[in-house]
Amino acid sequence: MSNRTILLVEDNPQDEMLTLRALRKVNLANCVHVVRDGQQALDYLFRQGEFADRPDTGLPAVILLDINLPRVSGLDVLVRLRQAPETRLQPVVMLTSSDEDRDRVLSYEGGANSFVRKPLDFAEFAETVARLGMYWYVVNKPPFE
Numbered sequence: 001m002s003n004r005t006i007l008l009v010e011d012n013p014q015d016e017m018l019t020l021r022a023l024r025k026v027n028l029a030n031c032v033h034v035v036r037d038g039q040q041a042l043d044y045l046f047r048q049g050e051f052a053d054r055p056d057t058g059l060p061a062v063i064l065l066d067i068n069l070p071r072v073s074g075l076d077v078l079v080r081l082r083q084a085p086e087t088r089l090q091p092v093v094m095l096t097s098s099d100e101d102r103d104r105v106l107s108y109e110g111g112a113n114s115f116v117r118k119p120l121d122f123a124e125f126a127e128t129v130a131r132l133g134m135y136w137y138v139v140n141k142p143p144f145e
Contacts, residue, residue, distance in 0.1 A: 004058065006028065006033070007033050007045070008020075008064045009034075009077070010034065010064070011037055011066065012066075015097075018125055018126065019095075022125065022126035022130045023129060026134055028133045028134070037070040040071075041069075042077060061142060062132075062140070064095045065077060065092055065094055067107070068097075068098065075106055075107065079111075088111075094115045095129075097118045
């Protein structure tokens, strides 16, 4: 595997743990960097704030982005990513517990590559996350490498 990462933007510790467990089962957990709010996501991606000294390792293979986040919402993060030339093509999957049609439409209008509702059943959640990880990290060919 390459040195690319998966950026998980998740404020719920339980969902973070379940996501990492599912990715561990397909040998991708060591490729995941976790941030817990929208501002941290932006700082990580643009190498500012607490991540100003982060080595320039390029963009993640994919961002798994929750919608309901502290400080800056996932939808606002998405808008910012699409406005910046260096991140406008960055693959972003909205991975959320929201089942609101409005959130789905706003995600796609904002430029999300995919909208995935977190299943309530653990086995289904694990399978969904594992498939997402494998597709975006292994199968998908990103615009820039």
